[in-house]
Amino acid sequence: MSLVLLIDFGSTYTKVTAVDKEAKALLGTAAAYTTVATDINEGLEKALADLRKILPAAVDLESAQRFACSSAAGGLRMVTSGLVPSLTAEAARLASLGAGAKVVKVFSYELTEDDLEEIESLKPDIFLLTGGTDGGNKACILHNAAILSQCQSEFPILLAGNRSCAKECEALLAGREVYRCENVMPKMNQLNIEPVQNKIREIFLHKIIQAKGLSKAKELISGILMPTPAALMAAMELLAKGTACQKGLGDLMAVDLGGATTDVYSMARGLPQGEDTVMKGLQEPYAKRTVEGDIGMRYSAGGILAAAGTDKLAALSGLTPCEVEELVEYVTSHTDVLPGSPGTDARLAALDFALAAAAVETAMTRHAGSLEQIYTPTGPSYIQTGKDLREVGQLVVTGGAIIHNHNTAAIVKQALYSQDCPFSLKPRKVNIFIDRRYILAAMGLLADKDPDCALAIMREELEFHGA
Amino acid sequence: MQGKTLILGVIGADVHAVGNKILYHAFRQAGFEVVNLGVMVSQEEFIEAAIETAAAAIVVASLYGHGELDCRGMREKCQEAGLADILLYVGGNIVVGKQPFEEVEIRFKDMGFDRVFPPGTLPDAVIDALREDLQP
Ligand code: B12
Helix, strand or coil: CCEEEEEEECCCEEEEEEEECCCCEEEEEEEEECCCCCCHHHHHHHHHHHHHHHCCCCCCHHHCEEEEEECCCCCCEEEEEECCCCCHHHHHHHHHHHCCCEEEEEEECCCCHHHHHHHHHHCCCEEEECCCCCCCCCHHHHHHHHHHHCCCCCCCEEECCCHHHHHHHHHHCCCCCEEECCCCCCECCECCCHHHHHHHHHHHHHHHHHHCCCHHHHHHCCCEEEEHHHHHHHHHHHHHHECCCCECCCCEEEEEECCCCEEEEEECCCCCCCCCEEEECCCCCCEEEEEECCCCCCCCHHHHHHHHCHHHHHHHHCCCHHHHHHHHHHHHHCCCCCCCCCCCCHHHHHHHHHHHHHHHHHHHHHHCCEEEEEEECCEEEEEEECCCCCCCCEEEEECHHHHCCCCHHHHHHHHCCCCCCCCECCCCCCEEEECCCCCHHHHHHHHHHCHHHHHHHHHHHCEECCC | CCCCEEEEEEECCCCCCHHHHHHHHHHHHCCCEEEECCCCECHHHHHHHHHHHCCCEEEEEECCCCHHHHHCCHHHHHHHCCCCCCEEEEEECCCCCCCCHHHHHHHHHHCCCCEECCCCCCHHHHHHHHHHHCCC
């Protein structure tokens, strides 16, 4: 047996997954509360103790290789800045999200003194400074570097803008911790996110783990390799693309519905389908992640209500508008009442269904591209921005709120392409797979080391839930 | 002209793509950096591209006859975006049918275009004009 232990230090739970690489099999999973405030290892030890109970006595966890990812202690918090909102500012945001960061603020154009104050109070783990194509605008990024040089708080700054003035930016930021890499948008509308993402991961490994008091865990394990969302991203990419020996599922999407935020992933190129469709704007990456900070089942239930409206939640739940508002307030102030927990009363269960359906719909709509119809003298033409995901055929769902709900199919149905909003390019028809045992992050970690094993386990463990 | 960036595109709902490709290659040959936004380009797209790339000029093409409507307010938007002095050219078949070009030129110059080209203008004429206007 070749034993590997995969650890996810989550914001709430520390989850451990034991895998036998030789047999390409999952041996067991367990979880305990994350203990950042005291010693991160306490929670880990507790989870491991639980895991030992369910594993055969012969399995020796001590000898296992250990790999970890983490979203504990607030995750990887980033602030980004770019020039034009829809261009370099968006490129910087997409790159950071794809690297698994929590983007707490996106600035565009020139930073002001007020912005500087806000940055001081946000205290990001990394600041990503971009702006200008290569050979393009210099004024903005130089101005912003000068502003950042006055910042009191010490966070690393990652420089990924116009290469023509990278040296000048570095000079302006002398004395600070500055990393430099290729421009995130070297040419108009052309994303170049990999160098930025690799650098973010490097900074995360070397600096942030330590700064967050997570380094104690490092002694026990081969390293905290990446932020948890980056692990999920790696798992999804593997599941979609496959390996040399095993086929993948092809283009897919994934939704992670949480209490405070909702993450959406797509692994697809999403190019225009019709002859009469012209692509506009930033060309989005094959592996794309978005995070909706205002959409979540508990802390952000109010955000779902604001996005969907009372009437819609009432229609979805069968409750009256008054009941909806009352119950949304209740769950927002009782965040520990978990969706789908046993003994939940029928009204709350109905609300949770409506919240989940509206949340997934809103998050998927924001993630997917859209069409704009233009009437031309020769008939209608279309302008596409973002990705056309209508032909994506697989959807993976994860997150407590959705996997414990018995109506997953009905929740998903609400979120798919609909004739009512024909210009939102969401999947038409999908096979649903449920991450019942929360193995995705673990498989993303394993994907780095043994992709065939990770893929085999995902294909075995993800529960097919119909089309 | 080495290294000066031009933004090129066909404005509005216009899909005439052939002339656009010819102009792109001609401008590149002449030594310009060209950001070609293709067909169906909005005013905002031209302007955002010009900001991000620090372009020296925006060359707007319109072939299908609605140029006047599509170009209205473009100079004002440039001013708003901090590009008050950017060079704005327009050409192609910018109005419907055959109208006296002198009148058409005046109307587009009043809108803030620096140069207005009549139908059938060859790329070389545009390149000469750019060289003249972009002299340091
Ligand atoms: C092919 C064509 C089409 C094709 C386009 C296919 C495609 N995707 O490219 C299709 C069938 C789709 C089409 C549709 C229409 N077309 Co048409 N089309 C033509 C045609 C026959 C050739 C255009 C072409 O490719 N020429 C070859 C290229 C190399 O030349 P060019 O485009 O003129 O570009 C050169 C110069 O104009 C100049 N130039 C171009 N841009 C600029 C910009 C600047 C700044 C400068 C200085 C110079 C410049 O340099 C280029 C290279 O030398 C012309 C007639 C003609 N012979 O020109 C009509 C023509 C352009 N079309 C016309 C019309 C009216 C239409 C429609 C409205 C007709 C309709 N009701 O169906 C639609 C509009 C569709 C839309 N939304 O845009 C009219 C425009 C009349 C006007 N402006 O008053 C023309 C002139 C035909 C006519 N005489 O009536 N069309």
